[in-house]
Structures are given as C-alpha cells and as structure tokens.
Amino acid sequence: xxxxxxxxxxxxxxxxxxxxxxxxxxxxxxxxxxxxxxxxxxxxxxxxxxxxxxxxxxxxxxxxxxxxxxxxxxxxxxxxxxxxxxxxxxxxxxxxxxxxxxxxxxxxxxxxxxxxxxxxxxxxxxxxxxxxxxxxxxxxxxxxxxxxxxxxxxxxxxxxxxxxxxxxxxxxxxxxxxxxxxxxxxxxxxxxxxxxxxxxxxxxxxxxxxxxxxxxxxxxxxxxxxxxxxxxxxxxxxxxxxxxxxxxxxxxxxxxxxxxxxxxxxxxxxxxxxxxxxxxxxxxxxxxxxxxxxxxxxxxxxxxxxxxxxxxxxxxxxxxxxxxxxxxxxxxxxxxxxxxxxxxxxxxxxxxxxxxxxxxxxxxxxxxxxxxxxxxxxxxxxxxxxxxxxxxxxxxxxxxxxxxxxxxxxxxxxxxxxxxxxxxxxxxxxxxxxxxxxxxxxxxxxxxxxxxxxxxx
Amino acid sequence: xxxxxxxxxxxxxxxxxxxxxxxxxxxxxxxxxxxxxxxxxxxxxxxxxxxxxxxxxxxxxxxxxxxxxxxxxxxxxxxxxxxxxx
Numbered sequence: 001x002x003x004x005x006x007x008x009x010x011x012x013x014x015x016x017x018x019x020x021x022x023x024x025x026x027x028x029x030x031x032x033x034x035x036x037x038x039x040x041x042x043x044x045x046x047x048x049x050x051x052x053x054x055x056x057x058x059x060x061x062x063x064x065x066x067x068x069x070x071x072x073x074x075x076x077x078x079x080x081x082x083x084x085x086x087x088x089x090x091x092x093x094x095x096x097x098x099x100x101x102x103x104x105x106x107x108x109x110x111x112x113x114x115x116x117x118x119x120x121x122x123x124x125x126x127x128x129x130x131x132x133x134x135x136x137x138x139x140x141x142x143x144x145x146x147x148x149x150x151x152x153x154x155x156x157x158x159x160x161x162x163x164x165x166x167x168x169x170x171x172x173x174x175x176x177x178x179x180x181x182x183x184x185x186x187x188x189x190x191x192x193x194x195x196x197x198x199x200x201x202x203x204x205x206x207x208x209x210x211x212x213x214x215x216x217x218x219x220x221x222x223x224x225x226x227x228x229x230x231x232x233x234x235x236x237x238x239x240x241x242x243x244x245x246x247x248x249x250x251x252x253x254x255x256x257x258x259x260x261x262x263x264x265x266x267x268x269x270x271x272x273x274x275x276x277x278x279x280x281x282x283x284x285x286x287x288x289x290x291x292x293x294x295x296x297x298x299x300x301x302x303x304x305x306x307x308x309x310x311x312x313x314x315x316x317x318x319x320x321x322x323x324x325x326x327x328x329x330x331x332x333x334x335x336x337x338x339x340x341x342x343x344x345x346x347x348x349x350x351x352x353x354x355x356x357x358x359x360x361x362x363x364x365x366x367x368x369x370x371x372x373x374x375x376x377x378x379x380x381x382x383x384x385x386x387x388x389x390x391x392x393x394x395x396x397x398x399x400x401x402x403x404x405x406x407x408x409x410x411x412x413x414x415x416x417x418x419x420x421x422x423x424x425x426x427x428x429x430x431x432x433x434x435x436x437x438x439x440x441x442x443x444x445x446x447x448x449x450x451x452x453x454x455x456x457x
Numbered sequence: 458x459x460x461x462x463x464x465x466x467x468x469x470x471x472x473x474x475x476x477x478x479x480x481x482x483x484x485x486x487x488x489x490x491x492x493x494x495x496x497x498x499x500x501x502x503x504x505x506x507x508x509x510x511x512x513x514x515x516x517x518x519x520x521x522x523x524x525x526x527x528x529x530x531x532x533x534x535x536x537x538x539x540x541x542x543x
Contacts, residue, residue, distance in 0.1 A: 208490070208491075210488075229496055230496075232496065233496045236523045236524065237488075238525060259521070261518075262521035265520070265521065366497065367496060394504065396503070397503060397513055397515035397516050398496060398499050398500035398503050399497060399500040402497075402500055402501065402504060421474075425474075428474070433475075433495075438497075438500065438504050439504060439508070
C-alpha cells in the first residue's frame with residue numbers, strides 16, 4: 001500500500017503544532033478531524049486542483065489529497081482567476097479545492113477552512129489513518145512563468161522528496177518558509193520540516209521582508225531557505241541580526257561568492273548550503289563548502305543519488321534514478337534515451353570549479369523570476385520610434401541578472417534620454433517590473449553589441 | 458558631481474519611474490528598503506551607478522556588507538572608489 005503524507009504524519013513525533021502563521025496554528029488533531037470528514041471520500045480517485053493564498057490551508061489540502069486523489073494539481077498562489085482556469089483545463093481537473101469561492105464552468109469547486117477542535121477530546125490521527133485506503137497520487141507542478149503557457153510536470157511524492165533528509169541532526173529544528181509552499185522550492189522546505197517532524201513557520205509573504213524576518217526571529221527559526229536575492233534583502237534589514245540560524249540554504253538562482261561570504265560572516269555558526277535544482281530535474285545537488293559553483297570532482301564522484309556530466313558545449317546534464325518522468329499530456333520523457341536530463345544551464349570550468357554562466361535559451365533569471373528576451377523585444381517593437389531591438393541579460397551583484405535592451409531608433413535625430421524614459425514607461429505599462437529593462441542603450445548596430453553573449457536558439 | 462549627489466539623483470529618478478512619491482527628502486538614516494525601493498530598484502540603482510562611476514562595489518568586496526541605510530550605502534561607494542592617479 002502507498003505510504004501517504006498522512007501515514008508519515010501519524011508516524012512522526014510532533015511538536016504541539018505543525019505550522020504557525022501570524023494568524024493561526026495548525027495541529028495534527030485538526031488534520032485528523034478533517035480526514036475523518038467527507039472531503040476525502042469526495043476526492044477519492046479524482047483529478048483535483050488545489051488553490052490557496054494561505055499556506056496553511058495549502059499544506060492541509062496537500063495532506064488531505066495525497067493518497068486519495070489520482071492527480072493533484074498545485075496552483076501557485078499568485079494566479080488570477082483566468083490563470084487558475086487555464087491550468088485546470090490543461091490538467092483536466094474534475095474538482096477544485098480553494099480557500100475562496102472559485103466558479104469554473106464544468107468543474108466542481110469546494111472551499112475549505114481548517115477545522116477548529118474545541119471542547120472535546122481530539123481524534124487520534126493514528127486511529128483515523130489505520131485502515132485508510134490509499135493510491136499513489138500524481139503531483140502536477142506547473143513550471144514557472146514563461147511567455148507561453150507553463151508546462152505541467154508530473155511528479156510523485158518519491159520524485160519530490162529525493163533530496164529530503166530525515167536525520168536526528170534536524171531534531172528540534174524550527175523551519176522558516178519564505179517561498180510559495182506549492183512551488184518546487186517551497187515544497188522542498190515543507191517536506192524537509194514535515195518528514196523530520198519539525199515546526200514550520202509561515203510568515204505572511206504579503207508583508208515586507210523586515211516584518212517576515214521579525215516573525216521568524218520571534219519564533220526562534222533555526223533553518224531558513226531563500227534565494228540569493230532574498231538573502232541580500234534579509235541582510236539589509238536590522239532584524240536579520242535577531243536570527244539565530246543553524247542551517248542556511250540558498251536556491252532558485254546562482255549563489256555568488258559575495259553572498260556566501262556575507263552570510264558566513266553574519267552567521268558564523270551556521271551550515272551554509274546552496275542547491276542546484278529545477279522543477280523538471282528536481283534537486284540536482286547541494287554544495288556545502290561555502291564556495292560558488294561546484295567542484296569539478298562532482299563529475300567523477302557525484303554527491304548522493306545523482307550523476308553529473310558536462311557536454312562539449314558546456315551543458316550541465318544530470319542523471320537520477322528517481323525524477324519527474326514527463327510533462328502532462330506529452331508522451332516524450334524529460335530524460336533522453338540513456339536517462340540523462342539536459343538542464344539547459346551552461347557551466348564553465350574555472351580553477352577546479354564549474355561556475356554557472358546562464359540559460360542556453362537566453363532566459364534571464366531576475367532574482368529567481370524567469371524572463372524570455374523575445375517577450376520584452378516584442379513589447380519594445382510596438383513603439384513606432386524603434387527599428388531594431390535586442391534584449392539580453394546583464395549581471396547584477398544584487399539580483400543575479402537584470403534585463404538589458406539595445407535599441408536602434410528609426411530616426412537618429414531623436415532625443416534619446418527622452419525616448420529611454422518613454423521605452424521604460426511603455427514596458428512598465430505592459431510587463432511586470434522584473435521584465436522591464438534596467439538599462440536601455442542606444443546603438444546603431446545590433447550584432448556587434450551582442451557579440452560574445454550566449455547564443456539564443 | 459560627487460558620489461553622494463550621483464546616488465541621490467539616480468535614486469530619485471528610479472523612485473520617480475516607480476511612481477513613488479516622497480513626502481520629504483530621504484534622510485541619511487533612512488532604511489533603504491523602506492524608501493519605496495525594492496530589491497529590483499536597488500539592483501537598477503547599483504547598475505546605473507556603475508555606468509556613471511565605472512565601478513560596482515558589490516562585485517569585489519573583501520568584506521561583504523549589504524547596507525541598511527542611505528548613509529551606509531554612500532559610504533560603501535566612497536570607500537570602494539578607485540584612487541585617481543592624477
């Protein structure tokens with residue numbers, strides 16, 4: 001029988017609460033209450049989609065659905081109604097569970113709130129779980145925002161937790177969640193705390209970073225994972241001095257030497273780990289030596305569970321025994337015939353380390369958010385003053401990379417500083433902030449200015 | 458124009474582009490992330506300063522520090538300014 005998250009929960013020694021947010025805390029008893037209700041019967045064998053802006057509700061929903069639903073689509077919490085609808089159609093969802101009313105044609109929808117157990121003896125979770133029938137649920141995870149519709153990656157609990165380590169060294173650890181819990185990085189933090197029976201703190205991600213750090217410090221957070229950009233922001237708050245961290249994790253974008261140094265000087269006692277991962281390949285490997293990139297020796301002596309290779313063009317390739325097999329609705333597998341996954345990331349050897357150069361398809365990683373140059377180029381080309389445009393990435397010591405645009409104007413007499421403001425304003429009206437070019441340069445020849453950059457296919 | 462004036466002028470441009478209205482001038486002890494500047498705005502500030510001043514102090518820092526206040530930010534630039542040979 002499939003061992004679901006509920007079984008894991010029933011079998012782990014728990015803190016009083018599983019999760020704490022600024023407004024509520026969830027105990028195992030509340031989950032037992034929920035599981036014994038009729039929701040689980042409702043979703044048995046069905047394709048279910050989950051949507052919640054409250055991470056605690058999202059976490060409860062995942063536990064409720066795993067082992068019951070045939071498929072569970074995890075909808076990112078920043079989606080609007082249109083985005084939710086599009087993904088549900090793509091995934092063929094039959095039921096949507098949400099914390100707010102969602103009306104979708106042809107799809108049953110239910111709202112869920114966390115039950116409050118008062119005034120009587122709470123149900124025992126192990127009693128509720130014993131005799132529970134389970135099936136292996138497929139976890140459907142959308143890839144992050146692209147110009148086209150996102151792809152849906154088919155995972156299992158096993159493929160999502162290949163990097164989850166259960167160990168006595170994590171006993172008593174208090175984890176902090178700064179990511180959307182249903183995205184790949186957030187799931188890693190969720191599973192790591194959940195499988196170790198630890199407490200997970202869920203700050204309100206809509207408040208500013210100083211407030212989130214203050215909340216984490218107040219509840220004595222000891223293990224925290226964030227992108228390098230988020231870490232730089234955290235270090236810019238005075239509240240960061242209140243954190244007593246034992247485990248620091250960086251992921252989602254390239255970790256440079258400066259942020260690793262800054263973290264180890266502020267938190268000299270902490271283990272510092274940077275992770276290489278993608279939604280498709282899952283977690284590739286972790287680096288613990290507080291140095292950027294990864295050692296060339298990983299190719300001969302790979303870290304646990306993963307084979308690593310770099311091809312002649314510098315493409316980083318991974319081979320893992322357990323990983324996501326395919327995209328939903330596509331028959332081709334994510335790996336090639338011999339089991340290798342091309343990550344699409346280009347690396348270069350420098351002094352015994354492989355350093356990350358960027359994405360082969362030209363995608364720009366702005367603080368963990370993906371930007372495709374073509375989308376920005378087409379928006380700039382909407383302006384009648386522009387003849388040619390080329391968008392690329394520029395390295396940033398603060399957010400990893402920013403968008404840079406080179407433009408050729410139709411009329412060279414144009415007052416460029418004025419036009420630059422107009423281009424920026426036009427982009428800002430059509431694109432989210434991270435896609436708006438940070439630098440706009442006037443040029444007469446597109447090809448020479450972009451020479452030496454990564455080839456875009 | 459000195460470093461302080463350059464920082465202030467570019468900072469005000471960026472805040473204007475972000476349509477942030479300042480009710481009073483930014484004080485030296487103002488927390489940068491409370492001025493209306495998010496980390497992307499901060500990145501843009503650093504990049505534009507690099508093209509004006511010719512250096513980015515956050516690239517090669519011996520002792521990495523991420524400044525909290527405007528005064529700290531300006532002092533990072535002043536202490537990393539390449540020595541003029543003339």
